[in-house]
Amino acid sequence: MDIDTTRTYIMVPAEEFTALKSALAQISSDLAELKNSRVSPGPKADYILAEEFMQLTHIKKSKFYDMVNNNKIRVIRKLRKTYVLATEVKRYFIDPEMS
Template identity: 50%
Template sequence: MNPVKPYTLVMIPAEEWQAQKDLLQQIREELRHQREQYKEPGITADYILATEFMKAVGIKKSKLYELIAENKIKTVKKSRHLYVLATEVKRYFTDPDIR
C-alpha cells in the first residue's frame, strides 16, 4: 500500500454514472415519502387548552370539571385559561381509573 495515494480512481461510462445517480434519487424520494407517511400522530405541545382536550377525548365541560375535581387529570391554570397536560389525552384512553 502506497501511503502517498490512499485513494483509487475508477472510470465508468457516463450512462452508468447517471443511472446510479437516478437510482439514488429514487431511493431518497421513496424514503422521504415513507417518513412523511409514518409521522407520529398526535399533539406535540406540552400543554393544550382544556377545550382542545375536551374535543380530543369527546367529553363536555361538566365531565372535564368532574375529572379535575377527582384529581384524575393534571391541569394548570394560567391567567384565565385552563391547560391540560398533553399526555393526558393518551392516558384518558389507556388508564382504566379515568372513566
C-alpha cells in the same frame, strides 16, 4: 374426512377479482407508506387548552371539571385559561380509572 385436506373453491367473475387485487395492492402500498412516514400521531405541544382536550376525548365540560375535581386529570391554570398536559389525552384512553 380430514379438515386439513378439504378445499373449497369459489367462482368469482374476473372483473371483481381484478378489482379486489387492485384494492388490496392499494391498501398494501398505503400501509407501507404509513410505516415509512416519520409523522407521529397526537399533539406535539407539551400543553393543550382544556377545550382541545375535551374535543379530542369527546367529553363535555361537566365531565371534564368533575375529573379535574377528583384529581383524575392534572391541569395548570394560568390567567383565565386552563391547560392540560398533552400526555393526558393518551392516558385518558389507556387508564381505566379515568372514565
